Amino acid sequence: MRTRPSACRPNHTGRSPVPNPPNGGCLHATGTARIQQDAPPGSARLPRRVRVMLAMLLLPALGCRSPAGVATMPTQSPVIRSVHLSAPSVPRFAMLELRVDLEAPADNPFDPAQIDLSAEFTGPGGRTVRVNGFLDRPWSRRLEGDREVLVPAGPTQWKVRFAPDRTGRWTARVRLRAPAGTAEHSPLAFTVTPSVSRGFIRRSRRNPAVFAYADETPFILVGENMCWGGWNGRRGTFDYDAWLDALARHGGNWIRIWMSSWNCALEWSPDKEAGYGEFRGVGRFNLAHAWKLDRILDEAERRGIAVMLCLGTYGEFTEGGFFGEGQWKANPYNQANGGPCARPADFWTNPRARELYRRRLRYLAARYAHRTCLHSWEFWNEALAPPEWVREMAQCLKGTGPFAGDPLDPYGHLVSTSYGNDAVWRIPEIDFTQTHHYGKGDIPDSAPVIREDALAHARHGKPHLMAEFGIDWRKGDENYDPDGRGVNLHNGLWSSLLSGNAGGGMIWWWDGYVHPKNLYSRFASLRRFADQVDWTAGPWQQLQASPPELEGPGGKPGDLRLPATAGWGRAAEEPWTITPLGPDGSRPLPSFLYAPAKPDLRTTPRLRVDFAQPGRFSIRVSRVSVAARLRILLDGQPAADVRLSAAPPARPGATPEYKSTALNKEHNVWQAEFDREIAIAVPAGPHEITLENMEGDWAEVSEYVLAPYRSARAANLNLYGLAHGRTAVLWAQNRDHCWKNVFEKRPIPPVAGARTTIRGLPPGRCVVEWWDTWKGEPVRREEAVVGPSGLVLRLPVIERDVAARVLPAPPARSPRDR
Template sequence: MFYFLPLLLLFMTASPNTAIIITPNEHTFRVHQRAQWKILLPRDYANPFDPDEIAVDARFVGPDGRELVVPAFWFIPGRIESEPTTRVATDEQLRQASFTVRFVPPVPGAWSMMVKVRDTERTQRSAPIFFEVKPAPPGSRGFVRRSPKTSHYFQFHSGEPFFMIGPNLCWANERGIAQYDEWFEKLTSNGGNFARIWMSRPNQLFETKKLGVNRYDQDGCAFYDALFETAERHGVHCMLTFNNYRDLVDRDMWGPAEWPNIPHNAINGGPCTRPTDFINSEIGQKLYRNRLRYIVARWSAYTSVACWEFWNEQTFTNVDIPPAWTRDMARYLKSIDPHQHLVSTSFGANSQHEVWAMPEIDLAQEHQYFGEGVRDASAPISAMARSLWEKFDKPSLIAEFGIAGEGSDIKFDPDGIGTNMHNGMWASMMSGSAGVGAMWWWDNYIDPKNLWYQFYGISQFAKQIDWINQRFEPVTLAPIMSDRSQPEIFADLIIRSAGGWGKSHGKPIAVLPNGQTSLGLPQYIYGTEQPRYRTQTILNVGIPQPTKMVVRVGKVSDAAVLRVVIDGEPTKDFAFSGLPGAPGQTKVERHPEGKWQAEFHQDCELEVPAGKHVIELRNEGNDWLAIEAVTFRSARSSQYADLETYAMKNEASGDVIAWLHDSESNWFNDRAKKMPRTISGARLNLSVQSGKTYRIDWWDTWKGRVIESREITATGGGELQLEIPPVHRDIALRATRIGS
């Protein structure tokens, strides 16, 4: 809302004396419930949004002596609109303008409040106001926190675990708040509790070029007030993303971007002549801190806000955002936030591990899109989640995922089965994430295909787990054995690529006899012109008999040479060219950056002797090649069931939670109309505590219910020998020790 006022002045309606007038909105205060005070000052200010001109702060002192300082914000009643407007403020709206303080008391008892007002001439303090806070109402849980009991999970202020279950809901359609209300209802009725929300386009803005910098659109602010109130009503906890990378870009693959429209841009009267000035100039940083202050003042008192996120995919701003900037802004944000929300950011590619290691950052996260060459999300999601767990002693999340980043997953799943979404969520939960992988494509896939039910099964399982006390860690289980009454035969051992764009883990990949891997096989292998992404791709594999190894190359950029090195000896080279007319191409196109890229889907074959081998895949060309799969012909014994396992274990108790997945249950086979099979007669041996009795619950992951439960006592060698119920697509396991 852009108010046309004389000389762009915003006048306050205060009495002419020197008193600071403080009026509460309510007279009953409770723990975990938002309280609000209206503050009228004795004079007017040209720009009450500018804390250098006028800063109002409230100091609260609790019954235990704790002090919390809360910034106040300038408030004019706004009207919720789907787009910013250019509307003249009414007299009634101006009469209601004031500074406002929002605060959530964390403990009951006697509290006091004192207001400090600082302007360019002097500092004033009000007399203290005293009020009594009653205990929290039943079921109130407060804000989300990092758990003091475990470094990898979250909890509420009340002490209950908080395991994030939900998708991205970054913007709504033209229905705005009504659309969010509908989505939140669909999410929570299926057990969800989390959503990621943007404050950038295409969502509503509260900074506009019409208002300029250091002024905040009150219709846009009213939109977010209503959004977070709606989320609170439904029990949804949001990650609030301040900026999208497109805010600093003129144009990208999606078309015209936002840099020409933001108020900081010099063409709109702002102080920044280049996008880098937004980050690296003194005035750019000052304006960013001012914005953070307004965000904290206005929205930190909503318990539906779980996490602040500086950037969506800051890598793609094409601006150097140094780790020091993130550290300094996180420190400032925490210094002014009385409720100490979680703080994070995201990169999209080339994450800065230095940032994830910072104590100021509470959540490490990744985004992952695999492309059509990867048939299933399970392995890449698990590999990324486990990597975050191992590298950083803090909670982590796959905060975006999908099949392709260029368009809705509906084209890969036209029937709306949701298998990739399902698999990605279960794989992330069983690999150490603090929540399920957050699916992208909510408005053009999840909602139109009514895939909200996918949250139900996993939420019912997750709420049975005491995430903050169980001390679960990711583990690799022994391969699942098949029905041995059948004669042994050998089939192809297929390792499908499992990584997205960017630098891979670079660690040796152990290939189990059933074809499952300890880490994902990277999809992209980079050449000499991609040093920032280039790393080794090594397979440690045992081959029962002499065989052919087949590397299927899907796509190549510019020129690539696949070199296969076996046990340290270069064995064979395969050359590819992306230039038009090169042999073997099925499709060729020119990338916007100028390089030719071609699809091949070509098999590269070589002989491999029986035995254990260390096999390295290199790219001796200049750009990149994409691998679809590595196959060892007739190298997989039928003694191993075609079930992958993703598991977490409490080593102290022996408790295990696991997800067992038929590798043929994926979006690719769904699209091909291949009917899911049922795997029967499979057996799993679990290593637990010797002689202890465990309750074994088998779960239907799609319906969210236990389908079989029994008690089994471990052998003297500490092994549980489990017969797995028939598996149709996948099944989940919970093994819980009985007694102390």
């Protein structure tokens, strides 16, 4: 999402000093950490200027860096004094923690070239797992008014964390490498006992569209974004306590957290983000933030909630922005702040920047990868990283490609990023695809958009998420839902799962909308339904259902008005077939017509129509960027050709065609509001209509109209569903029951007497179980028969929406069993 706290930045961590080695020295951890400035033997007798020059000459040869003004010499070999196990036995998949008392010279304890702590765990059958260590420090929290303050609760400590996946006897051998030598501790034994934990979440082996545990128990995502503590972030982890508790009580099992400078980032420039913790620049990590993330993950894990951890956001590479989210000037990778990058684009290609990012991944994996509640690593929020960069970092985590055999994450957590494109989604190490979608208060319902997005991404053969959605990217959904009805949230959840995504859509506005309006019951209803479906029985396919139609006599055809709801992005190449009952497949029509200047986005949408009598086809243009030349072709021949310009008229006093125009300062282009209809006459019979933008930038279309065209028997319903074998699930929605109609208090006529025919199910008896989607409970079961032409399903009266499960009928009981 394009946002961060702006007017009032979160100030949730104290500014207490952190006595980690700020300037180098010998790091000694005994359950405590002591910093001492060691100089070369005899150097105290030399003048200081000579000592500094000597250090600067010798340090590079030893692989260490000297901080400004300090001569730090790693002259002693590393020592492991002791290793302590957190317990002599642990349950399977639970955390075993090693606390390591070590002494080693270091300028930067977060640089593995200076201190490389690891442990090799050997389990039953001789299997070994190597896990990296990390530097930690305990903190405590308190509220001062409504502001969270973090204060140190002890000294630094070296640790190794491990989650064993097999029961039996294990050993742990700790190793320490440094430029001055290597140390090794004798093996320690521990026992792993059985547990009820299912372990880590993976991609299902049976159904490529969903996630599952190793035993193929489905993990269907039902949750929301929960990216930082509060709009102003002041209450920090205390906010998470309340949110996680409410979500878990209502069946939520999934959230997304950002690591941003105002939340849980490890790296940032000192003094650039006052109150956000103790930042020390590139390559040096904020241990207060690291502890804070540990605590949030503890609370999520305790409540059975999985986490997609987003490691950064696009604002780190921009300036300005609608929310003031651009942070490049404060980015520690910026040369102005001591980093290696002269400009943002260098981050993706500069060898030093990539090495520093891999170092950050190492720390993250060492500290958090043991957690079974960690669903996935998400490299970026809305930063379109080059595929080469994404591949390198994903392979680094997973130990593939040039990193084969040495994974930073030995548990194989899932990996993704946003944004992505086909080149990114094709990377084998990227486990799932995702999309973010918002309107500007102009898209009446998110359901059709989410449906189209799910269909478009199914070709990748990976789970897909609508990982962010909302009514308006500029402001919260509470502005369009003051009564807290949660209609768009509800529709986004159900349309996502029943269109083939890996779970419900993830609403963005968690802190100003979901929690204050207490909308958690919307998650509960979907979770109860999802738990009744065997999602990993095998691959599920899109439901083959005819467009719903009303039973009874027909009437005169009316106008078929189709809103353009696909939003920004490349439209499908395949034509839309528009039947008198509506678009075949319910795919949203394109919202934008792009000129050749945008080749990555441009297509020429085609509509296949069949007019029973002569009529007309029209589009309504709502916005234009720069200019547009719009052509409508009928059966390949131009039928309309209209030029529109967003620029002010060149001749003073001339009347423009637009309603208003404004200069977009970010892109330095004129963008205008229009209300312009472009229409053509269409003879009776089948035709193909093509839309083209030949010049300029883009034009936005709000509506497509075919008149007269709509069958009087067309039911005003969206119908989405999936099928596997003899089982099917579906969601039928009254199209008028959308947030916009509810907000504007428009009448929403119920749809009665509709039916559809479901094809593709094996013939035989079945049971149809109807669900109240708002209460999350079945309300009726009825027997039916799948005949040669399919299952004729008569839908109940639909005021809002309903769901159904189609199940094989139980075997008939013999007379002896009665």
